[in-house]
Amino acid sequence: xxxxxxxxxxxxxxxxxxxxxxxxxxxxxxxxxxxxxxxxxxxxxxxxxxxxxxxxxxxxxxxxxxxxxxxxxxxxxxxxxxxxxxxxxxxxxxxxxxxxxxxxxxxxxxxxxx
Amino acid sequence: xxxxxxxxxxxxxxxxxxxxxxxxxxxxxxxxxxxxxxxxxxxxxxxxxxxxxxxxxxxxxxxxxxxxxxxxxxxxxxxxxxxxxxxxxxxxxxxxxxxxxxxxxxxxxxxx
Numbered sequence: 001x002x003x004x005x006x007x008x009x010x011x012x013x014x015x016x017x018x019x020x021x022x023x024x025x026x027x028x029x030x031x032x033x034x035x036x037x038x039x040x041x042x043x044x045x046x047x048x049x050x051x052x053x054x055x056x057x058x059x060x061x062x063x064x065x066x067x068x069x070x071x072x073x074x075x076x077x078x079x080x081x082x083x084x085x086x087x088x089x090x091x092x093x094x095x096x097x098x099x100x101x102x103x104x105x106x107x108x109x110x111x112x113x114x
Numbered sequence: 115x116x117x118x119x120x121x122x123x124x125x126x127x128x129x130x131x132x133x134x135x136x137x138x139x140x141x142x143x144x145x146x147x148x149x150x151x152x153x154x155x156x157x158x159x160x161x162x163x164x165x166x167x168x169x170x171x172x173x174x175x176x177x178x179x180x181x182x183x184x185x186x187x188x189x190x191x192x193x194x195x196x197x198x199x200x201x202x203x204x205x206x207x208x209x210x211x212x213x214x215x216x217x218x219x220x221x222x223x224x225x226x
Contacts (some may be wrong), residue, residue: 042219045212045214048212056211058213099146099207102148107155
């Protein structure tokens with residue numbers, strides 16, 4: 001499968017714990033995006049990378065969230081001191097084009113904070 | 115079948131009929147508008163896009179219409195099939211920002 005891969009698919013954690021998600025984009029895509037989606041809503045932009053450079057972060061992204069893409073390939077999204085409001089589907093996408101309008105999404109990581 | 119107003123959560127159509135899904139966007143400066151389809155348990159999948167200087171664009175069984183005067187976007191699906199059942203999101207993009215702004219989705223249910 002050469003699509004966008006996310007791991008894990010599901011994560012259950014207790015409030016206050018740290019969690020880390022991984023995304024492997026389509027190999028030739030230099031843009032990588034993180035979105036968050038809650039039930040019944042459209043995806044909400046978090047951040048994006050061009051190669052290893054993080055070019056934009058949403059103002060909604062608190063200091064507890066950090067994303068990296070150290071070698072311009074896979075990316076990780078870490079949430080520190082999780083809160084119940086962090087429960088959501090975390091989607092990763094990649095794109096081969098500079099306009100970034102055609103995104104290829106992974107199946108997401110479903111986070112549940114108890 | 116057609117969704118009306120700013121947002122209708124669910125649109126139910128008979129297999130073989132045409133579907134029209136509507137979307138109102140917010141930013142008059144947006145230069146691209148895109149439709150995505152999301153099936154249960156999967157991430158959104160790109161369907162079709164349209165640039166702001168166009169009024170209409172056609173794909174395979176799908177047509178997107180853009181009315182900038184009233185900031186309205188629609189997706190028409192011809193001969194709707196059971197495999198079209200999903201949630202459909204419109205999204206907009208402006209300038210050099212990397213982010214897409216997604217609207218609230220419309221669930222399309224296709225009755226056999």
